[in-house]
Each structure stands twice: as structure tokens, then as C-alpha cells.
Amino acid sequence: MSVLKRLGFxxxxxxxxxxxxxxxxxxxxxxxxxDSPYLLxxxxxxGEALAANPGFYLANAxxxxxxxxxxxxxxxxxxxxxxxxVSELPLARRAIMPIAVVLxxxxxxxxxxxxxxxxxxxxxxxxxxxxxxxxxxILINVATGLRSVSPAVLQVFTTLxxxxxxxxxxxxxxxxxPYLFTALRVVFPLSIIGAVVAELSAPGAADGLGTVIxxxxxxxxxxxxxxxxxxxxxxxxxxxxxxxxxxxxxxxxHESRQGATS
Amino acid sequence: MTLTSPAPTSTADSxxxxxxxxxxxxxxxxxxxxxxxxxxxxRGQFVSIIGPxxxxxxxxxxxxxxxxxxxxxxAEVFGVPPERACAAKMIGLVPQAxxxxxxxxxxxxxxxxxxxxxxADKLRRRIxxxxxxxxxxxxxxxxxxxxxxxxxxxxxxxxGGMQQRTAIVRAFGVQPDVLLMDEPFSALDEFTRESIQxxxxxxWDENKTTVVFVTHSVSEAVRLSDTVLVMSAxxxxxxxxxxxxxxxxxxxxxLKTAEFHHFEDVIRDHLQTAWQENPMTGSTPIPxxxxx
Numbered sequence: 001m002s003v004l005k006r007l008g009f010x011x012x013x014x015x016x017x018x019x020x021x022x023x024x025x026x027x028x029x030x031x032x033x034x035d036s037p038y039l040l041x042x043x044x045x046x047g048e049a050l051a052a053n054p055g056f057y058l059a060n061a062x063x064x065x066x067x068x069x070x071x072x073x074x075x076x077x078x079x080x081x082x083x084x085x086v087s088e089l090p091l092a093r094r095a096i097m098p099i100a101v102v103l104x105x106x107x108x109x110x111x112x113x114x115x116x117x118x119x120x121x122x123x124x125x126x127x128x129x130x131x132x133x134x135x136x137x138i139l140i141n142v143a144t145g146l147r148s149v150s151p152a153v154l155q156v157f158t159t160l161x162x163x164x165x166x167x168x169x170x171x172x173x174x175x176x177x178p179y180l181f182t183a184l185r186v187v188f189p190l191s192i193i194g195a196v197v198a199e200l201s202a203p204g205a206a207d208g209l210g211t212v213i214x215x216x217x218x219x220x221x222x223x224x225x226x227x228x229x230x231x232x233x234x235x236x237x238x239x240x241x242x243x244x245x246x247x248x249x250x251x252x253x254h255e256s257r258q259g260a261t262s
Numbered sequence: 263m264t265l266t267s268p269a270p271t272s273t274a275d276s277x278x279x280x281x282x283x284x285x286x287x288x289x290x291x292x293x294x295x296x297x298x299x300x301x302x303x304x305r306g307q308f309v310s311i312i313g314p315x316x317x318x319x320x321x322x323x324x325x326x327x328x329x330x331x332x333x334x335x336x337a338e339v340f341g342v343p344p345e346r347a348c349a350a351k352m353i354g355l356v357p358q359a360x361x362x363x364x365x366x367x368x369x370x371x372x373x374x375x376x377x378x379x380x381x382a383d384k385l386r387r388r389i390x391x392x393x394x395x396x397x398x399x400x401x402x403x404x405x406x407x408x409x410x411x412x413x414x415x416x417x418x419x420x421x422g423g424m425q426q427r428t429a430i431v432r433a434f435g436v437q438p439d440v441l442l443m444d445e446p447f448s449a450l451d452e453f454t455r456e457s458i459q460x461x462x463x464x465x466w467d468e469n470k471t472t473v474v475f476v477t478h479s480v481s482e483a484v485r486l487s488d489t490v491l492v493m494s495a496x497x498x499x500x501x502x503x504x505x506x507x508x509x510x511x512x513x514x515x516x517l518k519t520a521e522f523h524h525f526e527d528v529i530r531d532h533l534q535t536a537w538q539e540n541p542m543t544g545s546t547p548i549p550x551x552x553x554x
Contacts, residue, residue, distance in 0.1 A: 152358070159327050162379050163379065174365045255364065
């Protein structure tokens, strides 16, 4: 039964709808590209661009990915610490959360150029933009998760006189994990958006897929633009796959996963 | 066990509440949860508190657990304030919902209390009259509660009855001086409920922990208790104390005997009298002297 379930994706009912849609879209793309080559490049041209110089795309993809992941790590550490602070100290919550909400609704695309002016074309503005874009989803979700413990559980641990640190470590943090992963599923792909936005706002930057896109589009090399976009889409999907796999492992105990196994 | 008793010579060997008053809300919508309540529960007793909803029975329990403070009056658990009793892990709580940690298996959940507040043992030894007992073998306790097969299962894989049994084992696991249970079986079906009662009595028989058990089931109160305190609402107060003199162990067969029904009737009468004297008529002023 479990083997059948695991191989379920081999059944046509599973993959056929997607395959049909993909073929349809491919035909639509090819027809459009033939009629107006300035709207879309031929798919073959995109493939050729990738095949002709895979090292070029790989190097630039790696540059973007490195910025995305380091920025994500910085944003994660900072927002997690702040989330603990905010959930433990009502005073900090009242001070910080309004600012956090206002900053989170400010479009990051608008902040990026200012950061480039301030920090130049090095990695700093890119890391800041990426960290910022990852910051708020994690802060808000983890802060909510840390406070999601049921009153009955709190009462049990209060009568045991558990310290705040013990409560945080043994009860609150594990309770916040499902909320954290909800945020991570948003934030992993988002980190790539942050890195690309920063690269687009720093036209003199040396590498990264964002730079490739901005240089190629100013030279009217549409096939290269789409090749880079294709790489970005793959990167985002892979990150999403990885985080979902980790989530399945870590949250195996969660109600949403229990129905399937028992 | 007395109601408006003369103060006993020593409170070190009992849970003692004196003149407890607890009021929720203010002026127009205020609710007197406890109006001058006195309770004495001797060590080793199994005492149930029964009454209609809103009579303050849960408030009384939370007062002993140190989860709430009285507006007037005092609460002491074997000679120390509830706060200190908690610090020494003298209190085990079984709430209405099992309140298990969903990411820990059954064994992990019942072992959890040992991982927090590790200084409690030292504090305990300093409290007069505390009976030192060795830490129990959790697997042994779990098997007594019929959870041998569930030791490595997650809470989400258990039935409601098994979850609540896990919560009971967790509470017994710290070898508390007093076990506080707040309608722990109210969400279970009749059949499960009666079999868990039996297991609870078995475990209690060996540990002889003091138990304060809040319930709204008359037969549950009679079956489990040495003494049943009947409470009445608006204002919340204790209206009767009934000693259940049925012999132990009390098997499921005893539920059908005439003696058992006799005690059920006595308690039902007390509940009804309290109800007729003071039907639901909104809030009542506190009796004179209660707030002193």
C-alpha cells in the first residue's frame, strides 16, 4: 500500500493534466515567438543560450544563490531573536511590532536603490535587501507561534514551576515550529527575489542572474534574459522542495501529517 | 474533613483554605466565584468537589494550584503557600484537556516534568512533613495505566481516553503530594470513563497521593472519593460535605449496589436543595464578613 502510494505520481491521472497544459503553453509560446520575436524568444533560442554557455549561467546562479542564502540566514537569526524578545516582553512587543508592520508593507523594491547608494556595489546592499525581505514573515509567524501554546499546557508547566527559559525551550519553541515552517516556505523562494531585486538596483554589479538580466535586456538579447529567468525559476522551486522536505521530517508529529499515517 | 471547622492545630498535614473569596469582574456584572470558603483536606484523602457550572469549583482548584490568588483569605498546601508548593513540585495538575505536547511520544510526555525545575527536589526535602518517595519507574506506571503498547506513540495517534491516561501518569510521575484534577474525564464516553476511573483508583491505591477531583458527575464522585464536597453557585460556596464510607477497592460491580445508590441520592439531594434555595438569580452580594 505504501509503495503504491509512493509511486502514485507514476499514474497518468497524476502527471497527465500538467503535461497537457505544459505542451499547450509551449505551442502557444512558439506561435507567439514566431509572429513577434520581440515579445518572446523562440524556445529553441533559450535552450541554445543555456547550452552554449552553461558555466556562465551556473556561476551567476551561484552568485545569486549565495547572496540569497546568506541574506536569508542573517534575516532568520535576527528575526528569530527579535521574535523571542517580542513574545517574552510585552513592552518590547508594543514598541517593535508597529514599526515591524509598517516596514513590512513598505515595498522593498523602493528601498533597494537607496541601499545601493548608501553601501555601493558590493555584497552589503544585496545581503541587507535579502535579509529584510525574509525578516518580517519569520518575525510575525514565530512571534505568533511562540504564543500559541494552549492555556492548559501553560497551567501544567506553571504548577511544575518551570522557568521561563525551560518553558521557552521545551514548550514554546517546539510549538512555534509549524509557524516557523510556514514562514520558511514563503521566505526561501522570497530570498531569491530579494537577491535579484538588489542586483537589478545595482547596475554596476559584477555578477548574479539579476545583473545578467539587466545587461542582456539593455542589449536586446531576449533569449539570454529568458535563460536567466528559467534558472531563477528552477532555483526557487528547488529551494521550495528542500524546505518542504525538511518540514515533513521535522513536523512529522503535527496534526496535519498524522491523518495520513494512522 | 470539616466545613466551618475550628482551625486545626496544625495545617502542615492538610490542604487548608480559610475564608477564601474570589470575585470576577466589577460592579454590575460581577460574579462571586467563591464567597468565604473554608476547606480542609487531610493528607492521603481523595476528595471530590461537585456542583453546577459556575459554582467556583474550578476556581477553588486553581487556588490550590497557585494559578490564581484569592481576593481575601488564605490557601496553604501542607503548611506552605501554593506558590512554594509548586516550586517544590508538590502539585500535579490534570486539566480538563489532556494538554500533552504533540511532538513528544507518550514516554517523552510523561518524562517531561522531570526535565523542568530540577531544583524542586532540594526544596521539597526542606518542607516539613513531606514524604520522600523514590522517583517512579515511568514504564511501570504507564503499564499500570494500560499504556504499554502506546509508549512510543504520539498524542495524535491516541484515543481521547489514552491521552487523558497519559496526562494522569504525567501528573503522578513527579510523585506530587497532591494531585489536582479538573473534570479530567468530562470529554470521555461513559464506558471509557468507568474503566479509567478504575485505573486511577489502582494507581492512587499504591501511591496514596492526596487527590482533589473536580467533577459534575455524581456517580464518579461517589465511586472515587473518601469525601464529596457539594458546592452551589451565586455565590460560590460549599453547602455540604458527604463522607463516602463504601469499602475499597471499589470495583465496577459496586456501581449497581444499593449502598452506592444511597450515596448518590444523598449528594443529589444536597445539589437540589442548594439549587432550590438559590436558583439562578444573577449575582448576589457577599455575605457579611466575607471580605474582611
